[in-house]
Amino acid sequence: MTNANEILGVPANASDEDIRAAYLSKVKEFPPDRSPAEFEKIRDAYDTLRDPRNRAQAMLLSAGFDAPLVSLIDGHKRRRTYAGPQPWREVLKRK
Amino acid sequence: MSKDSIQAVEITVRKLIANRKFKTALDNAKEFHKAQHTTASESLLLDAYAARIQSLVDQDLEPEAKSLLALVRERFPAAKERLDAMRSAISARDGDLAGILQPLNDPELSSERRAAIELTIQTQVTDLASLAACNALPLDHSLRQAAGALHQAFNAVTSGPVTDEQIALPEVSHRSPLSPWKLLIRAIAHLHRGEDQACGEILAAIKPESIPSRLVPAMSAMLGVGGIALKPADTDLISRTCANLQPLHGALASLDRAFAEDEHESVIFKAVRAAVQECQRSAPELLRQLKQLVFVRGGVIGLDNERLMAALGGAPRQDAAFFRMYARAMETSGDPEDLYEACELWDAFRQEAVKETWFRPNGVEVATLYLHMAEILRRAPDDLLTEFQRFPKVSREPLAKDDRYFLFPEKLYQRACAIDPHREAFSQWKQWAVERSAKEAEKVCREWHRIRPDDLEPILYLMERAAKRNAFPSALSYLNKAERIDAVHSVVRAARLRLLAAGAIRHLQQKKPHLAAEKLVMMARLPQSQQADRPAFLAALRHLVFVGTGHESVAEEGRLEAETLLEGSLAAGLLISGIAAVSKRFELVKLSPAEALTHQQRTLIPKSMARVMAIADDLDIAKFQLPSSYIAETEEQFPGARDSLDVQQIALLGELGVACERPKLAWAASGAGLERGGPTEARFLLLRAQALPPGHGPRYVALAAAAAELGRFHRDMDVVDQALRIARHPFQDRPISLTIDQAREVVRRELASPAFPDTRNPGPSYSDLFPQLLCQCPGCRRNRGETVGLFDEEDEDDFDMSDEEMEDILDEGIPEGMPPELARAFLDIMKESAITGQRPEEIMARILGGGPGGRPDGGGKKGRRK
Numbered sequence: 001m002t003n004a005n006e007i008l009g010v011p012a013n014a015s016d017e018d019i020r021a022a023y024l025s026k027v028k029e030f031p032p033d034r035s036p037a038e039f040e041k042i043r044d045a046y047d048t049l050r051d052p053r054n055r056a057q058a059m060l061l062s063a064g065f066d067a068p069l070v071s072l073i074d075g076h077k078r079r080r081t082y083a084g085p086q087p088w089r090e091v092l093k094r095k
Numbered sequence: 096m097s098k099d100s101i102q103a104v105e106i107t108v109r110k111l112i113a114n115r116k117f118k119t120a121l122d123n124a125k126e127f128h129k130a131q132h133t134t135a136s137e138s139l140l141l142d143a144y145a146a147r148i149q150s151l152v153d154q155d156l157e158p159e160a161k162s163l164l165a166l167v168r169e170r171f172p173a174a175k176e177r178l179d180a181m182r183s184a185i186s187a188r189d190g191d192l193a194g195i196l197q198p199l200n201d202p203e204l205s206s207e208r209r210a211a212i213e214l215t216i217q218t219q220v221t222d223l224a225s226l227a228a229c230n231a232l233p234l235d236h237s238l239r240q241a242a243g244a245l246h247q248a249f250n251a252v253t254s255g256p257v258t259d260e261q262i263a264l265p266e267v268s269h270r271s272p273l274s275p276w277k278l279l280i281r282a283i284a285h286l287h288r289g290e291d292q293a294c295g296e297i298l299a300a301i302k303p304e305s306i307p308s309r310l311v312p313a314m315s316a317m318l319g320v321g322g323i324a325l326k327p328a329d330t331d332l333i334s335r336t337c338a339n340l341q342p343l344h345g346a347l348a349s350l351d352r353a354f355a356e357d358e359h360e361s362v363i364f365k366a367v368r369a370a371v372q373e374c375q376r377s378a379p380e381l382l383r384q385l386k387q388l389v390f391v392r393g394g395v396i397g398l399d400n401e402r403l404m405a406a407l408g409g410a411p412r413q414d415a416a417f418f419r420m421y422a423r424a425m426e427t428s429g430d431p432e433d434l435y436e437a438c439e440l441w442d443a444f445r446q447e448a449v450k451e452t453w454f455r456p457n458g459v460e461v462a463t464l465y466l467h468m469a470e471i472l473r474r475a476p477d478d479l480l481t482e483f484q485r486f487p488k489v490s491r492e493p494l495a496k497d498d499r500y501f502l503f504p505e506k507l508y509q510r511a512c513a514i515d516p517h518r519e520a521f522s523q524w525k526q527w528a529v530e531r532s533a534k535e536a537e538k539v540c541r542e543w544h545r546i547r548p549d550d551l552e553p554i555l556y557l558m559e560r561a562a563k564r565n566a567f568p569s570a571l572s573y574l575n576k577a578e579r580i581d582a583v584h585s586v587v588r589a590a591r592l593r594l595l596a597a598g599a600i601r602h603l604q605q606k607k608p609h610l611a612a613e614k615l616v617m618m619a620r621l622p623q624s625q626q627a628d629r630p631a632f633l634a635a636l637r638h639l640v641f642v643g644t645g646h647e648s649v650a651e652e653g654r655l656e657a658e659t660l661l662e663g664s665l666a667a668g669l670l671i672s673g674i675a676a677v678s679k680r681f682e683l684v685k686l687s688p689a690e691a692l693t694h695q696q697r698t699l700i701p702k703s704m705a706r707v708m709a710i711a712d713d714l715d716i717a718k719f720q721l722p723s724s725y726i727a728e729t730e731e732q733f734p735g736a737r738d739s740l741d742v743q744q745i746a747l748l749g750e751l752g753v754a755c756e757r758p759k760l761a762w763a764a765s766g767a768g769l770e771r772g773g774p775t776e777a778r779f780l781l782l783r784a785q786a787l788p789p790g791h792g793p794r795y796v797a798l799a800a801a802a803a804e805l806g807r808f809h810r811d812m813d814v815v816d817q818a819l820r821i822a823r824h825p826f827q828d829r830p831i832s833l834t835i836d837q838a839r840e841v842v843r844r845e846l847a848s849p850a851f852p853d854t855r856n857p858g859p860s861y862s863d864l865f866p867q868l869l870c871q872c873p874g875c876r877r878n879r880g881e882t883v884g885l886f887d888e889e890d891e892d893d894f895d896m897s898d899e900e901m902e903d904i905l906d907e908g909i910p911e912g913m914p915p916e917l918a919r920a921f922l923d924i925m926k927e928s929a930i931t932g933q934r935p936e937e938i939m940a941r942i943l944g945g946g947p948g949g950r951p952d953g954g955g956k957k958g959r960r961k
Contacts, residue, residue, distance in 0.1 A: 056463035083335035
């Protein structure tokens, strides 16, 4: 996923409509008069992604291969297992 | 006791309660009540008892709390209602719910009492099963029904996946005292489904005083919220619910270290095995990505594939994401040979991505990919490309020749333009073709013009080529097309005059002065021929044409007009001489050598040369020649004349210095231009880079990078393009770049170092701006405190050659027939190559054509295992 995709919060394979919808929603959240810096970033990201060639280029270059391997688990949701009701009840009992 | 003393005791007791010193507070309150026996002292004592009883409950000492409560109730019957509420809370907590719930059967129960009971249920009842089974209420009572449903749903949601129906819980209304449990159950369901945002939102809605809110800290920690104080039970729940990733983190860090420190293969494989094993155990969902990443890393450093796959426990999944990652890694590895493998991997990516429906087989993405692959091949050395096209490596599977299209830039451009005939795609194709040959570029432009007849760029190129071939009818036909598309385009507007001028010069060369005179008439009719110094050109041309026809008086008029227009005989003479030289009609003009001029006349040479060159530049006269004695004299006179020149004239003289191998003239012009500042500073920095003698690699790149940045700042894209070609590190995607402040610092340092550089006075160092461009010679490495190996020392000895030693070699060892100047130049190039790590041909290309600066940080990648 490219930086532009991240800024607009759309996946790499988002359609034109998805990108436009995400842009409009972000602009509503960060209007230019209240958050000019944030708006500029959003506008740049939209300019990148609205052009299919730019979007394709960004898609090609977005492969992350050189970050440290430990970054694989940064922000990764830990796998969750079902522990049964007992440990949950123990927390509820203790004030 | 005075009123003040009573207040003081009260304050002390309440402070003790607030500080959780309940026993002392109670003792003080007892003493106080014994002495006072007032309503206020009794109220204070009851508060102290209540706090003490609650503290016993909090310490799980319910029996002790209950017996103390009974004692207090007996002694203070008037406080029955308050103490009953406490008793209900303790009973509820203890699972003894009958006493609390019984009053709910009373239809006359006051709303306040009902609310108090419901609050107790909400804040004290932890055992839903007991509530559901409590016989104090009828079986069909809504509270029992809700508790039963919640109990069942809680067990289900903590034991396995649940459906939305299972946790819909219509029995529990939002007004029920048990409604926070409903929220908790939904939050747990979202947590296990990985819907963290929804989970967090529901947790935020749970009433903080309710029993379910006790799970909020632990669940927030599971969602990744940091800085939460957790109790042992919370920690136990988290460890039993969420996998511990610490061991995996450690294994991955070890593997990162093994790769970074270029450990022995066996060490890397051991670390790979450990990481894979731990990933399988604690985060199997990451295993696919980990195996792909490790395989790519291993591939780039050339680990043995078979052993790597064995360590990974099998080959990684070869999907589109894998091929894209691998291709990107190879194209940026720094090894030119990897560029071809990168293209092969990009082709594999294309095929897989189409299969995985990332994009259509003929979509714009594929066209973009073809252009990207072509640009990769463009970065590769020509000789290696030819070798690979002839003898391709078989890294995946043998392919038929047609399937190896990815090794042929022209096929890639062709495919890209066929899928997406976009102006930019054709422009890239044309740029590539121009670097190969004008013929190839013409072919591309013809194709471009066929597909996109309204694009100006190919028409202008074809017109220019036709003019160069002296095919004027053809050039004029292209010009007509260009004028139809955009008549006000600056190149188009200038083109007609330029074509006529070129035609006239051609006729003059062919000794057909009558045809040249016709062109002259046509030129004179054009309004643009009256602008700037163009009338002087027409006058000079007229002089030559009529000298050729023998009309001396008309010729003389032309000469005089040129002299008037150019404010002197020197500039007019140089212009006439230049046009005669381009027309190869040297016999038509006789110009005195510069040495024959007076001192006063010689001081005017730089300005006159610049003015004449501006005319040649304006009319795009190719091969415009000026006498060498005048060029030498320009270099000589430049310091005295520089203040009388404008920026454009200084730049033209600098470019003359570069073109005529007068680096000192170019250097002096660049310094004078930089001093003027303003938007042309980028152009003068680039000129300075081109004027640098060999052996100043880092300064060369610094100047080019600063020129690129300043060019961007001043929107001079011509300079940016040229500068980027120099500043581009051949093994990296992006050219070496500077910030605008760093670029200005380069200008400042250059202005402080006006002298032409040599070995004793190399000029400013830019190692602080470009740590990657540090000189790798043993001497410099030692000065920086780096370790210098045994072989480095030998290398240093090999190339630390004094000028005398060089002279000896030149005297004794040069090949027969080789001019000593050439031998000296070769020796200089080899010496620079050894010191900077640049390839000799790159240095030569730079010296001869201002080409790329090569690879300033030394030779090939270390630790390559292939």
